[in-house]
Amino acid sequence: MKKLIQSCLFVVIMSSGLVKAGTDVATIVKFSEREEGIGAYPVRYIMTKDTVRIDDDNDDGDYVLYDDKKRMIYSVNHDDQTILVIKHNEWELPSFKFQRNVSWKKLEDAPAINGKNVLNYWLSAGETVCSEAQVVEGFLSNESALLKRYKQTLSGEQVTSLVATPEDMRTPCLLVDQVYNLGSVYDKGFPIQQWHVNGLQRIMLSFTTDEKISSKLFDLPADYKKYSIGDNLRFGNGNNMSPVNGSSPAHSQSH
Secondary structure: OHHHHHHHHHHHHHOOOOOOOOOEEEEEEEEEEEEOOEEEEEEEEEEOOOEEEEEOOOOOOOEEEEEOOOOEEEEEEOOOOEEEEEEOOOOOOOOOOOOEEEEEEEOOOOOOEOOEOEEEEEEEEOOEEEEEEEEEEOOOHHHHHHHHHHHHHHHHHHHHHHHHOOHHHOOHHHHHHHHOOOOHHHOOEEEEEEEEOOOOEEEEEEEEEEEEEOHHHHOOOOOOEEEEOHHHHHOOOOOOOEEOOOOOOOOOOOO
């Protein structure tokens, strides 16, 4: 664990300030993710002022777009030629039968990054730690705030879809870490390493800021069918796919 953290910190120190040719300016963060029973796979976050693209480090593969101005998420699937649309729904934490707790502590054996501390983060439900992270305090603050809002919009869909989850599967960690997730891991900085009780692990591999990219990476295919899930779940409809009218792109202007 300590070796992994040190590797992340080296990446943070060495990777800032790279600029490449293109037409739009973004911060790009690359991770290696691993799930229980699945080998490691790449994940890339491309973030402008108010847009996020998440993909597998492949410009031509499937991807997720978050439009912060509209507070909407679009998940593009090329094989099916569909776009899952997730609209922002306001939600509040319910009164749990257990204590939800967020804890922070300075990681004493980690070197400071530009004078900034590395913090340990824990999200717990009762006595169970549901997720843990190492966060560089104040690092990529604008991107952290953007991803927190993305996480809250995504959680709004999870809250709506919770009705389809059997009661016996609604564990405390599922509720606080996946459904009612406030994005609190982004409150004090950017996470460079994360672990979740469901087996998902993530470690930062590299990042670049002020990188010029093609704005086409933020376009949506105009001829793909759009659908949503939440509307039908709200009303108990067994058909989970609800058509969505309109085809306005998540990214239609330069940042």
